[in-house]
Amino acid sequence: MSAHSITEPSATTKWISGGLVVAYAVVTLIPLLWIVATGFKTPADAISYPPKVVFDPTIEGYVNLFTTRTRVTPEQLESLPPPEGIAEEIVRSYGMVIAGPSRFGERFMNSVVIGFGSTFLSVFLGTLAAYAFSRFKIPLSDDLLFFILSTRMMPPIAVAIPIFLMYRQLGLSDTHLGMILLYTAVNISLAVWLLKGFIDEIPREYEEAALIDGYTRFQAFYKVVLPQAATGIASTAIFCLIFAWNEYAFAVLLTSGTAQTAPPFIPTIIGVGGQDWPAVAAGATLFLLPVLIFTVLLRKHLLRGITFGAVRK
Amino acid sequence: MAEVVLRNLTKRFGKVPAVEDVSLGVPDGAFVVLLGPTGAGKTTTLRLVAGLERPDAGDILIDGRSVLGEMPAQRDVAMVFQQYSLYPHLTVRDNLAFPLRSPILRWDEAAIEKRVREVAEVLRIAHKLGNKATQLSGGEMQRVSIGRALVRRPRIYLMDEPLSSLDAKLRAELRIELKRIQQELGATLLYVTHDQIEAMTMATHVGVLDRGRLVQFGTPREIYEDPVSVYVAERLGQPRINTLPADLFGTRPDGAATIGLRPEHIRIGEGREARVGRIERLGDQTRLHLTLDGHEIVTLTEVHTRLTPGDIVAIRPQAPLYFDAAGARVPSGR
Numbered sequence: 344m345s346a347h348s349i350t351e352p353s354a355t356t357k358w359i360s361g362g363l364v365v366a367y368a369v370v371t372l373i374p375l376l377w378i379v380a381t382g383f384k385t386p387a388d389a390i391s392y393p394p395k396v397v398f399d400p401t402i403e404g405y406v407n408l409f410t411t412r413t414r415v416t417p418e419q420l421e422s423l424p425p426p427e428g429i430a431e432e433i434v435r436s437y438g439m440v441i442a443g444p445s446r447f448g449e450r451f452m453n454s455v456v457i458g459f460g461s462t463f464l465s466v467f468l469g470t471l472a473a474y475a476f477s478r479f480k481i482p483l484s485d486d487l488l489f490f491i492l493s494t495r496m497m498p499p500i501a502v503a504i505p506i507f508l509m510y511r512q513l514g515l516s517d518t519h520l521g522m523i524l525l526y527t528a529v530n531i532s533l534a535v536w537l538l539k540g541f542i543d544e545i546p547r548e549y550e551e552a553a554l555i556d557g558y559t560r561f562q563a564f565y566k567v568v569l570p571q572a573a574t575g576i577a578s579t580a581i582f583c584l585i586f587a588w589n590e591y592a593f594a595v596l597l598t599s600g601t602a603q604t605a606p607p608f609i610p611t612i613i614g615v616g617g618q619d620w621p622a623v624a625a626g627a628t629l630f631l632l633p634v635l636i637f638t639v640l641l642r643k644h645l646l647r648g649i650t651f652g653a654v655r656k
Numbered sequence: 657m658a659e660v661v662l663r664n665l666t667k668r669f670g671k672v673p674a675v676e677d678v679s680l681g682v683p684d685g686a687f688v689v690l691l692g693p694t695g696a697g698k699t700t701t702l703r704l705v706a707g708l709e710r711p712d713a714g715d716i717l718i719d720g721r722s723v724l725g726e727m728p729a730q731r732d733v734a735m736v737f738q739q740y741s742l743y744p745h746l747t748v749r750d751n752l753a754f755p756l757r758s759p760i761l762r763w764d765e766a767a768i769e770k771r772v773r774e775v776a777e778v779l780r781i782a783h784k785l786g787n788k789a790t791q792l793s794g795g796e797m798q799r800v801s802i803g804r805a806l807v808r809r810p811r812i813y814l815m816d817e818p819l820s821s822l823d824a825k826l827r828a829e830l831r832i833e834l835k836r837i838q839q840e841l842g843a844t845l846l847y848v849t850h851d852q853i854e855a856m857t858m859a860t861h862v863g864v865l866d867r868g869r870l871v872q873f874g875t876p877r878e879i880y881e882d883p884v885s886v887y888v889a890e891r892l893g894q895p896r897i898n899t900l901p902a903d904l905f906g907t908r909p910d911g912a913a914t915i916g917l918r919p920e921h922i923r924i925g926e927g928r929e930a931r932v933g934r935i936e937r938l939g940d941q942t943r944l945h946l947t948l949d950g951h952e953i954v955t956l957t958e959v960h961t962r963l964t965p966g967d968i969v970a971i972r973p974q975a976p977l978y979f980d981a982a983g984a985r986v987p988s989g990r
């Protein structure tokens with residue numbers, strides 16, 4: 344045997360489990376792959392039967408996603424100067440010209456602002472609240488914690504109408520702030536509970552040592568607790584982002600223009616130019632990326648939950 | 657570099673009195689060792705001085721001023737925790753530098769590096785400065801933890817069993833280093849240990865705690881030679897003091913219920929006959945287990961004794977200690 348610890352799996356076990364993971368990943372990734380592929384098909388290829396696995400890739404879907412187009416007569420088309428760039432060329436081959444940018448970019452940015460904004464707010468407030476619950480004697484803290492949890496028991500959509508009316512009164516309908524507050528309200532209970540679990544695990548001795556070493560309580564929190572709660576904060580942030588990013592029902596109900604997020608917008612793409620599945624797929628593909636990138640960026644913290652062990656138990 | 661006074665200090669956890677009405681004056685530059693069995697309140701006493709616990713009653717004065725309203729940082733104390741509590745996300749170097757980077761001190765990095773090196777050399781951990789705190793052995797963690805206190809020059813050092821996980825050689829070396837540093841700086845030090853050698857060789861004063869109460873406070877010699885009770889007498893001495901019925905050897909002072917015999921109180925060669933049981937050869941000392949009227953007595957004999965189990969030896973007490981039925985000291989009347 345090599346210098347493995349006995350709790351470490353053997354090479355064979357690692358190969359077998361690795362193989363299983365790969366097989367599972369392939370199966371679950373096929374639909375995703377299909378969406379990505381559809382984004383690069385022509386509308387005809389996208390709905391051909393039997394489905395095409397091998398096809399000529401085109402960026403038509405992406406062009407349609409980001410532009411609005413108008414049909415022109417062949418004579419008008421003739422009279423135009425030669426097309427500038429591949430996008431124009433593709434559009435003209437359908438007897439149309441680019442009329443301007445579509446709203447996808449805006450909607451996508453709305454999603455980014457609202458998704459990340461509410462994630463930041465949830466994690467920020469959640470961390471402070473979780474720390475307070477974990478470290479201070481708060482009267483009725485168990486009941487308060489249960490109350491916080493109970494806010495998640497009713498499906499949020501059950502209160503959709505009251506929220507809709509309330510938002511209209513407050514002028515929060517179709518605003519970024521309104522959506523950020525709404526998603527934060529939904530996510531905060533999860534954030535508090537998850538983070539409290541993580542912070543409970545961090546021994547108090549570290550903060551006590553920092554207090555004696557000349558730091559204030561807040562500095563001790565910032566310098567000692569936060570770095571060790573990084574795993575918890577990262578995973579909580581991912582959960583919060585996934586919810587806020589994918590949320591559909593409230594987005595449909597409360598946003599229509601300035602603050603509309605991508606989820607309610609993407610299905611509308613299909614109506615713009617008939618059966619434009621490639622554009623929808625292109626939108627869905629781009630929509631997948633931020634959560635993916637965010638998760639990959641935080642992966643280091645997720646895997647580093649091994650900071651415990653410098654306190655003698 | 658400060659004088660510490662505890663005045664009627666009391667701390668309870670629920671109903672458990674961890675520290676009960678403790679009054680104690682630690683002179684400037686004193687090395688005070690707190691002794692007591694597990695649960696006696698030693699750690700709690702240090703935490704009260706550090707400001708990590710709020711007392712239920714009583715006062716703590718440092719240099720004549722009450723510090724009850726002050727945060728630990730303001731009290732300017734350094735503490736070595738019984739659990740080492742190194743910051744696991746930092747390297748050994750950063751752990752040692754942590755107090756020097758605090759908003760109160762804010763040393764510049766060059767000075768910090770120099771100081772950290774010095775302390776690491778003293779504690780023999782200079783080769784581990786780049787390690788993560790989690791990649792250390794128990795003894796190394798303990799030394800880093802001592803180092804984190806020693807990098808500073810606080811008014812008071814509090815150390816909770818700082819040498820407990822070290823091997824005998826390192827322990828002996830660091831005992832001398834700590835004592836040297838304390839003397840050089842003239843530092844005031846409160847030190848918890850279960851180790852007799854540490855208590856006897858390092859302390860200027862020893863305080864003995866019994867279930868939260870301070871039962872005796874004095875020089876190590878006073879505690880050893882003139883204990884106020886059986887309980888205090890049992891804290892020091894290896895082998896432990898033998899406690900036997902007071903009249904086992906005939907006459908006894910008024911009120912004495914038990915006689916306490918340390919090995920040096922036992923004369924071998926005359927007196928009552930006892931049977932040799934086990935002989936423990938510990939290398940530097942040889943312990944003799946004797947039985948006298950069904951009472952077990954442990955004493956010392958020459959290292960290379962020729963006695964064997966079953967032999968009979970005569971013993972008699974010499975300037976022993978007497979205690980009453982409640983365990984309090986009774987004057988021997990001579």
Ligand SMILES: Nc1ncnc2c1ncn2[C@@H]1O[C@H](COP(=O)(O)OP(=O)(O)OP(=O)(O)O)[C@@H](O)[C@H]1O
Nearest residue numbers: 669672673674692693694695696697698699700701
């Ligand atoms: N945070 C706490 N909550 C409740 N009880 C506590 C707490 N800390 C200490 N105690 C109790 O107070 C008493 C004294 O504890 P302390 O830690 O001071 O003992 P000690 O003398 O340091 O013992 P040891 O030699 O085992 O370290 C014990 O009975 C302990 O159970």
Ligand SMILES: [Mg+2]
Nearest residue numbers: 698699738816
């Ligand atoms: Mg203790």
